[in-house]
Amino acid sequence: MADSDVLDDDGRRDFLVKVTSVVGGAGAAAACIPFIASMNPSSDVLSKATTEVDLSGIPEGGMHTVAWQGKPVFVLHRTREQIDAMKNSNGGFQPEPDQQRVKQPEWLVVVGVCTHMGCVPNKEGPGWTCHCHGSQYDDSGRVVRGPAPKNLEVPPYRFIAADKLVIGEA
Amino acid sequence: MSNKIIQWIDHRFPLTSFVKHELTAYPTPRNLSYWWNFGFLAGFVLVLQVVTGIFLAMHYKADIAMSFDSIQHIMRDVNYGWLLRFMHSTGASAFFLVIYIHMSRTLYYGSYRAPRELMWWTGQGLLLLLMATAFMGYLLPWGQMSYWGATVITNLFRATPFIGDQVVVWLRGDYTVGDATLTRFFALHYLFPFLIIGGVMVHLVALHTVKSSNPSGIDLADKDNIPFHPYFTSKDFYGLGIFLIVYCTFVFFFPNSLIEPANNIPANPMQTPNHIVPEWYFLPFYAILRSVPNLVGGVVAMGLSVMVFSFMPYLDRSQIPGGAHFRPWYRVMFYLFVVDMLVLGYIGYIPPTDSSIIVGQAATLVYFTLFILLPYISRREEQWLIRRGLPPEVQALIVSETREISKYPKRRRRGDTT
Ligand code: FES
Numbered sequence: 001m002a003d004s005d006v007l008d009d010d011g012r013r014d015f016l017v018k019v020t021s022v023v024g025g026a027g028a029a030a031a032c033i034p035f036i037a038s039m040n041p042s043s044d045v046l047s048k049a050t051t052e053v054d055l056s057g058i059p060e061g062g063m064h065t066v067a068w069q070g071k072p073v074f075v076l077h078r079t080r081e082q083i084d085a086m087k088n089s090n091g092g093f094q095p096e097p098d099q100q101r102v103k104q105p106e107w108l109v110v111v112g113v114c115t116h117m118g119c120v121p122n123k124e125g126p127g128w129t130c131h132c133h134g135s136q137y138d139d140s141g142r143v144v145r146g147p148a149p150k151n152l153e154v155p156p157y158r159f160i161a162a163d164k165l166v167i168g169e170a
Numbered sequence: 171m172s173n174k175i176i177q178w179i180d181h182r183f184p185l186t187s188f189v190k191h192e193l194t195a196y197p198t199p200r201n202l203s204y205w206w207n208f209g210f211l212a213g214f215v216l217v218l219q220v221v222t223g224i225f226l227a228m229h230y231k232a233d234i235a236m237s238f239d240s241i242q243h244i245m246r247d248v249n250y251g252w253l254l255r256f257m258h259s260t261g262a263s264a265f266f267l268v269i270y271i272h273m274s275r276t277l278y279y280g281s282y283r284a285p286r287e288l289m290w291w292t293g294q295g296l297l298l299l300l301m302a303t304a305f306m307g308y309l310l311p312w313g314q315m316s317y318w319g320a321t322v323i324t325n326l327f328r329a330t331p332f333i334g335d336q337v338v339v340w341l342r343g344d345y346t347v348g349d350a351t352l353t354r355f356f357a358l359h360y361l362f363p364f365l366i367i368g369g370v371m372v373h374l375v376a377l378h379t380v381k382s383s384n385p386s387g388i389d390l391a392d393k394d395n396i397p398f399h400p401y402f403t404s405k406d407f408y409g410l411g412i413f414l415i416v417y418c419t420f421v422f423f424f425p426n427s428l429i430e431p432a433n434n435i436p437a438n439p440m441q442t443p444n445h446i447v448p449e450w451y452f453l454p455f456y457a458i459l460r461s462v463p464n465l466v467g468g469v470v471a472m473g474l475s476v477m478v479f480s481f482m483p484y485l486d487r488s489q490i491p492g493g494a495h496f497r498p499w500y501r502v503m504f505y506l507f508v509v510d511m512l513v514l515g516y517i518g519y520i521p522p523t524d525s526s527i528i529v530g531q532a533a534t535l536v537y538f539t540l541f542i543l544l545p546y547i548s549r550r551e552e553q554w555l556i557r558r559g560l561p562p563e564v565q566a567l568i569v570s571e572t573r574e575i576s577k578y579p580k581r582r583r584r585g586d587t588t
Binding site: 122 | 318321322325326339340341343344345346348350354439440441442443444445446460463464465468521522
């Protein structure tokens with residue numbers, strides 16, 4: 001013991017400095033966690049998870065916008081022609097058959113948030129146009145003109161009655 | 171009596187010597203033009219924004235149910251609330267105007283070159299802080315433009331590799347811009363100005379170490395430096411008078427010209443306005459963002475377009491003094507850059523059409539090409555200028571100043587003129 005107690009044992013001193021720095025650094029990093037985590041969505045935000053939609057009031061060809069988790073969701077009652085047109089195309093940049101995007105062909109449910117930078121596209125002519133940077137989507141919510149990179153997202157939803165669906169759970 | 175008090179203080183704190191050294195007797199090149207006014211003006215606007223901001227915060231409510239109305243309350247009910255608010259909203263534009271001129275002067279005269287790199291880099295940091303502060307402040311009125319501007323910009327963080335979506339939610343504290351976003355933006359909007367003040371201190375300490383540059387670009391000898399007070403205090407205050415005339419014209423006669431009409435509509439998360447425009451001071455960078463047809467590419471290009479200024483001390487390879495003053499090629503590049511910025515600003519302002527997108531892409535290309543070509547052009551230009559020789563007056567000035575400096579090397583360094 002006496003030998004290693006010499007004051008000028010540089011190796012030992014270096015080691016102690018390193019260990020102290022690592023432990024201190026880890027402690028400081030751990031102390032950041034609560035602060036960073038506090039900025040994530042709080043429980044009350046997380047709890048507004050599902051939204052119920054009454055479909056009876058939406059005429060054929062009409063669209064309702066409902067709020068789900070604070071985001072707009074488009075519920076489009078598609079006409080026969082719209083359904084046929086969508087069946088025959090495969091979208092643009094991100095080809096995807098129409099059948100995979102709907103549960104019942106008459107009802108298209110998509111999150112109304114442009115996949116480019118999050119504006120809400122407007123229903124215009126066939127499909128939607130995003131006025132922020134000019135992206136276009138077809139009546140299946142598939143992107144047909146950029147700059148948006150992806151199709152409109154289909155949220156999890158299910159029909160709980162013939163004219164009722166709930167968004168937020170599959 | 172007051173002498174005694176000052177003596178008492180000086181015994182414990184370097185008051186007199188500090189004021190003399192850094193303010194009254196601080197040696198300043200006697201040939202500074204009015205372009206050297208804008209650092210002082212930026213400091214003035216900073217104080218203006220902090221003061222008006224603190225008084226506005228006494229009446230503002232950071233809650234999505236109340237914030238829009240609290241602005242109306244400030245405008246209608248609070249005594250002089252309209253004045254405080256218009257001073258603050260006009261002050262934001264004034265701040266950017268002053269800073270952009272300050273930066274242009276630095277670029278034109280090559281003041282970013284050694285030994286002033288740290289001034290340039292602390293300035294770049296301050297610009298980023300200023301942009302962040304302005305962006306967060308813009309959300310607070312909770313109007314349509316506030317809301318959708320914040321939505322679009324926070325969405326840019328989706329470009330973060332791997333955890334993009336989580337980062338966006340983390341920044342907002344919600345799936346969309348919401349109450350959590352508003353309150354944190356308010357907290358940070360209040361904090362950042364104080365970080366800016368700290369940054370300004372560092373900026374000033376660096377300035378007082380390397381001293382002001384001057385239009386000749388030549389390190390001036392002692393005899394050509396004059397005390398800051400009264401010569402530059404009076405010059406700065408004269409410039410301040412001119413600035414205040416312009417500023418007050420906007421505050422009192424055109425306060426709404428700087429506020430988007432759409433922002434008088436309360437934020438509606440279900441409906442995007444037909445045309446989203448950022449504030450004028452972000453337009454060129456916004457145009458660069460839009461002209462890249464890919465999200466990640468656009469974000470990278472926009473980030474680079476702001477950060478590229480930091481590389482200037484390395485990109486500019488010419489030792490010729492005086493920046494664009496004595497450098498015809500660099501001068502052409504400088505003016506091309508200014509024009510390109512204006513074009514980008516206009517493109518960022520108008521709604522995107524096929525032809526405007528092409529123009530925007532061309533302007534973006536010009537923007538980056540200028541920086542990329544600078545090392546090559548500046549070196550060729552230097553060789554050419556050395557071969558051709560600088561104008562005789564400049565040569566004579568360089569010779570006489572270096573002779574003076576080598577005769578009294580210490581005096582200039584210490585920063586005393588007496
Ligand atoms: S946000 Fe829709 S096109 Fe950019």
